Amino acid sequence: MRCPSCDMVNTDDARFCERCGGALAGPTDATLPLDRTSPAPPPEGPLLVLARRELAVDYDVEREVGRGGMAVVYRAVERALHRPVALKVLPPELALGASVVDRFKREAQMAASLDHPNIIPVYRVGQSGTLLYLAMRFVEGRALDAIIASQGALPVPVVVLVLRAAATALAYAHEHGIVHRDIKGGNILVDRDGRVIVTDFGVARAIESASVTITGSMIGTPYFMSPEQCAGKVAGPQSDQYSLGVVAFQMLTGTVPFQAETLAAIMHHHFFTPVPDVSVARSDVPPELTAVLGRVLTKDPAHRYPTTREMLAAVEAIPLSDADRREGEAMLRELAHGSAVRTIATAALPPLADTMTIVAAQDAQRRTAEHQLRRRRWTAGGIAAVVVGVVVAGVISSRQTPAAGGVPTPAVTPRVEPRPPSPTDSARADSVRAERVRAAQAHLESVRADAKLRAIQRAAAAESAARGLAAAPPALPGKLRVRFQPADAAIYIDGRFLGTGAVIDSALPAGVRRMHVVAAGYRSYDTVVTLVPDSTTVLGTVTLKPEP
Numbered sequence: 001m002r003c004p005s006c007d008m009v010n011t012d013d014a015r016f017c018e019r020c021g022g023a024l025a026g027p028t029d030a031t032l033p034l035d036r037t038s039p040a041p042p043p044e045g046p047l048l049v050l051a052r053r054e055l056a057v058d059y060d061v062e063r064e065v066g067r068g069g070m071a072v073v074y075r076a077v078e079r080a081l082h083r084p085v086a087l088k089v090l091p092p093e094l095a096l097g098a099s100v101v102d103r104f105k106r107e108a109q110m111a112a113s114l115d116h117p118n119i120i121p122v123y124r125v126g127q128s129g130t131l132l133y134l135a136m137r138f139v140e141g142r143a144l145d146a147i148i149a150s151q152g153a154l155p156v157p158v159v160v161l162v163l164r165a166a167a168t169a170l171a172y173a174h175e176h177g178i179v180h181r182d183i184k185g186g187n188i189l190v191d192r193d194g195r196v197i198v199t200d201f202g203v204a205r206a207i208e209s210a211s212v213t214i215t216g217s218m219i220g221t222p223y224f225m226s227p228e229q230c231a232g233k234v235a236g237p238q239s240d241q242y243s244l245g246v247v248a249f250q251m252l253t254g255t256v257p258f259q260a261e262t263l264a265a266i267m268h269h270h271f272f273t274p275v276p277d278v279s280v281a282r283s284d285v286p287p288e289l290t291a292v293l294g295r296v297l298t299k300d301p302a303h304r305y306p307t308t309r310e311m312l313a314a315v316e317a318i319p320l321s322d323a324d325r326r327e328g329e330a331m332l333r334e335l336a337h338g339s340a341v342r343t344i345a346t347a348a349l350p351p352l353a354d355t356m357t358i359v360a361a362q363d364a365q366r367r368t369a370e371h372q373l374r375r376r377r378w379t380a381g382g383i384a385a386v387v388v389g390v391v392v393a394g395v396i397s398s399r400q401t402p403a404a405g406g407v408p409t410p411a412v413t414p415r416v417e418p419r420p421p422s423p424t425d426s427a428r429a430d431s432v433r434a435e436r437v438r439a440a441q442a443h444l445e446s447v448r449a450d451a452k453l454r455a456i457q458r459a460a461a462a463e464s465a466a467r468g469l470a471a472a473p474p475a476l477p478g479k480l481r482v483r484f485q486p487a488d489a490a491i492y493i494d495g496r497f498l499g500t501g502a503v504i505d506s507a508l509p510a511g512v513r514r515m516h517v518v519a520a521g522y523r524s525y526d527t528v529v530t531l532v533p534d535s536t537t538v539l540g541t542v543t544l545k546p547e548p
Helices: 046-054 098-112 144-151 156-175 237-253 263-272 287-296 308-316 322-336 355-399 423-470
Strands: 059-067 072-078 083-090 122-127 132-137 141-143 188-191 196-198 478-485 490-493 496-500 502-508 511-518 525-531 536-543
Touching: 046 059, 046 072, 046 083, 059 083, 098 122, 098 132, 141 144, 141 322, 144 188, 144 237, 144 322, 156 188, 156 196, 156 237, 156 287, 156 308, 156 322, 188 322, 237 287, 237 308, 287 308, 478 490, 478 511, 478 525, 490 502, 496 502, 525 536
Parallel strands: 478 536
Antiparallel strands: 059 072, 072 083, 083 132, 122 132, 141 188, 188 196, 478 502, 490 496, 490 511, 511 525
């Protein structure tokens, strides 16, 4: 992926630029909203032509309405039900990447398991010859980040309504075991009826599972990431609370709390810099809302709300009269249509501290203190060594000094008369001996218990091995992923027709399989493929040679 800021070429799954730290579009970024304020739709490209041809049986694909770093979203009409849908399509050249395909399928699984009016519904995950796609509800409206970019700071009633709806959706998702992990304005939509919808569960994960990413990698958008996400830790519900707090701060002030030119500086702000006080920017923020932001934007997740349901209760407790609620709902509808509402004046926030310099100074101060402590220890140790040396030398010299007759005086060791043992000493010795006996007996019992446990484990392992030999499970199938050029090439495995153009994660019997591919005007392609049980064999893209 090429960075739009510095033109640096990054890896396909990068979320931010490796040179400047700028955010990069991901496969699920900003792909759903139809912004009515945008210019004319982009011209038809080859992917749209391919989608129309391959999905024509089920969908009438009309036009492109959104685009991310990898996926493209089209407005279409489902022929069977005559309803508009949003088709998120993964281009064929990206369908061979395991991480991209897994993320694409995971988004469908996560979102499809959630049935809530403030969460985007997924109707279907499908696959054609060369395309993977998701069919979702078509949201005709705008994304929250686009609204803030054009409107600036939003009125308090609008902020409270959006915060209530988003917190309701997250509380429901968290109670069903799913953490979003990428809450931001681009993933919060407002439809033309003023309804707030949370979308893009492409990087969500189950709460009880480990991180689905590679160890040490980060998931999220830097400006909205919690401190624990910046540290590469597993994100829980409190991480979504923090990200939603950043969104609320952005709605109130028109900007995110932490901005910097590099990713490292943004992360340092999340780690160390206190969040600016929103009351400095505007005076109409209710203290209840300020208190909610102060709690969810703390650095330690343990100091945020124990559950998002409790956060929702605090948000719903923010005063909002019926008149303000109706006004806020009307303004949301206007904003979703692309119209402007009354402008909110905000004062400038104080400049952020240079955390990189602060941390560097703290590190230098710590290193200086440690160096001085080591020097004091070395000095004290040297003095002690000199004193000991002098004392030892004096003792040796006094013992070897000759007497008046010239014969060295032998060193005399004073004789110490042993003190007869007292009754107290005898009792203490008996107690020590008894304690040693008890310790020896306990150790012996522990050794016997360990030996008995190992014998039981060996017997259980032998029994399990015998059962496994008696009833071996059936072999798992393997999967195949390959793409051919031209796109109309017919693919056969062991004489069975699998499709045209591409095979994406098709389950086949494991072992050696014969592949035969034919296309008009091209030489036939014959090869053998070894499929490993419970694994995906990726062959990449194969271009057929034209006939002479």
